[in-house]
Amino acid sequence: MNGAGLRRLGxxxxxxxxAILLWYAVRWSGxxxxxxxxxxxxxxxxxxxxxxxxxxxxDIFASTRRVFLGVALGILVAVPAGFLLGWYRPARTxxxxxxxxxxxxxxxxxxxLVIVYFGVDETAKLVILFYASFFxxxxxxxxxxxxITPLYIRVAQTLGANQAEIFRKVIIPxxxxxxxTALRVALGVAWATLxxxxxxxxxxxxxxxxxxxxxxFLLDVIYVGIICIGxxxxxxxxxxxxxxxxxxxxxxxxxx
Amino acid sequence: MIGPSGxxxxxxxxxxxxxQKPTTGKVLFDxxxxxxxxxxxGVIFQEYGVFPWLTVKQNIAFGLTLNxxxxxxxxxxxxxxxxxxLMGLSDxxxxxxxxxxxxxxxxLAIARAYAVKPQFLLMDEPFGALDAQTRSNMxxxxxxxxxxxxxxxxxxxxxxxxxxxxxxxxxxxxxxxxRIKEIIDVPFAYPRDESIQERPEFAELRSHIRxxxxxxxxxxxAQMRPVSFSE
Numbered sequence: 285m286n287g288a289g290l291r292r293l294g295x296x297x298x299x300x301x302x303a304i305l306l307w308y309a310v311r312w313s314g315x316x317x318x319x320x321x322x323x324x325x326x327x328x329x330x331x332x333x334x335x336x337x338x339x340x341x342x343d344i345f346a347s348t349r350r351v352f353l354g355v356a357l358g359i360l361v362a363v364p365a366g367f368l369l370g371w372y373r374p375a376r377t378x379x380x381x382x383x384x385x386x387x388x389x390x391x392x393x394x395x396x397l398v399i400v401y402f403g404v405d406e407t408a409k410l411v412i413l414f415y416a417s418f419f420x421x422x423x424x425x426x427x428x429x430x431x432i433t434p435l436y437i438r439v440a441q442t443l444g445a446n447q448a449e450i451f452r453k454v455i456i457p458x459x460x461x462x463x464x465t466a467l468r469v470a471l472g473v474a475w476a477t478l479x480x481x482x483x484x485x486x487x488x489x490x491x492x493x494x495x496x497x498x499x500x501f502l503l504d505v506i507y508v509g510i511i512c513i514g515x516x517x518x519x520x521x522x523x524x525x526x527x528x529x530x531x532x533x534x535x536x537x538x539x540x
Numbered sequence: 541m542i543g544p545s546g547x548x549x550x551x552x553x554x555x556x557x558x559x560q561k562p563t564t565g566k567v568l569f570d571x572x573x574x575x576x577x578x579x580x581x582g583v584i585f586q587e588y589g590v591f592p593w594l595t596v597k598q599n600i601a602f603g604l605t606l607n608x609x610x611x612x613x614x615x616x617x618x619x620x621x622x623x624x625x626l627m628g629l630s631d632x633x634x635x636x637x638x639x640x641x642x643x644x645x646x647x648l649a650i651a652r653a654y655a656v657k658p659q660f661l662l663m664d665e666p667f668g669a670l671d672a673q674t675r676s677n678m679x680x681x682x683x684x685x686x687x688x689x690x691x692x693x694x695x696x697x698x699x700x701x702x703x704x705x706x707x708x709x710x711x712x713x714x715x716x717x718x719r720i721k722e723i724i725d726v727p728f729a730y731p732r733d734e735s736i737q738e739r740p741e742f743a744e745l746r747s748h749i750r751x752x753x754x755x756x757x758x759x760x761x762a763q764m765r766p767v768s769f770s771e
């Protein structure tokens with residue numbers, strides 16, 4: 285690693301170190317009851333315990349799998365739907381109010397209905413995550429696609445491109461950035477919705493772990509769950525950013 | 541083609557390119573009506589329109605990979621190399637357009653248009669967005685390209701000097717509704733260089749065309765009603 289790389293790593297770590305120090309400071313300041321704030325090292329010890337004895341990895345896997353499936357299904361539908369809405373103005377006029385109506389509903393408010401219609405098993409949780417990913421993804425897609433300039437299509441036409449070639453060689457490359465952005469936004473929203481989705485009688489999962497812990501007032505477990513969710517979301521976002529930077533090397537803004 | 545802004549020059553270009561249909565009358569190319577855009581009529585836009593997701597070389601090759609003008613890979617490479625050299629872009633063959641200046645982007649757009657061997661090129665204020673120095677370089681480059689490629693170019697411009705320096709024939713267009721006011725044959729032989737701009741005939745022609753354009757510009761201004769906030 286070169287000097288600049290080390291510098292960047294240092295700058296990236298600095299706020300984390302700061303956060304941990306602040307955490308200790310709040311605990312030791314005396315303003316808050318110490319029993320309400322487990323110390324960072326206690327949380328670290330707890331996460332090791334959960335990892336080795338309680339199968340934390342199973343919870344992580346269960347949650348990651350749910351988020352992954354929910355986002356994959358949501359984006360799979362959001363990409364063509366968002367594309368059509370962005371491309372055909374009449375479709376947008378027609379569907380825009382509807383989409384904004386549903387988008388504004390917090391998934392947690394839908395949980396009772398989801399339970400009624402989909403039961404309490406895995407499907408119900410996926411429906412919630414699908415809902416959250418689809419509506420956040422479809423908006424990004426159609427906002428992006430509607431801003432594609434007709435100039436490139438005109439240029440391709442004057443060079444002799446037919447409809448299929450315009451779609452394959454011009455519209456798809458111009459759509460890829462929006463698909464990637466939609467994916468990132470949907471992933472973020474899905475992780476944010478995870479705990480809500482696991483309110484539905486989940487046996488395993490980070491959200492379920494947090495809720496069970498809250499029943500027994502196990503604050504350290506709650507901290508572990510929260511940190512895990514944040515970390516996995518961060519890692520997924522980093523990976524997606526790397527992929528984006530590679531696929532979109534042609535773009536003006538540097539994303540990585 | 542030169543005329544006051546807003547008189548319909550771009551509309552005319554859009555009809556020749558095939559993006560718009562004339563409300564009356566016909567656009568004929570080699571006796572056949574123009575039905576839509578096509579590779580036999582190349583178009584250079586003021587905003588360049590180079591594809592940002594393709595490298596310089598891929599941009600030039602774009603038209604050659606289409607069904608309409610498909611060529612074997614070896615020939616495609618040869619054509620790309622030829623235009624990379626002619627446009628001075630060889631060192632940037634594998635760069636993305638984000639690394640190019642405005643002048644280079646326009647050179648790339650011209651190279652890409654020529655690569656599909658159009659019979660005729662339309663240029664809508666191609667150098668309008670460039671600074672004076674780059675613009676003058678581009679004019680010289682275009683003269684060189686015209687000499688080596690020998691294709692008819694219809695160029696829309698606001699600059700009287702540019703029109704005289706580049707064109708063999710200048711069409712002056714009137715204010716709305718646009719009509720042809722005068723067609724002027726430019727007396728300078730090709731190849732041309734900047735020295736012709738010092739010639740007395742150049743100055744004479746320039747003041748004549750300027751007068752025509754200014755008259756039309758004033759006519760155009762007179763047509764526009766002042767905006768009133770009370771309405």
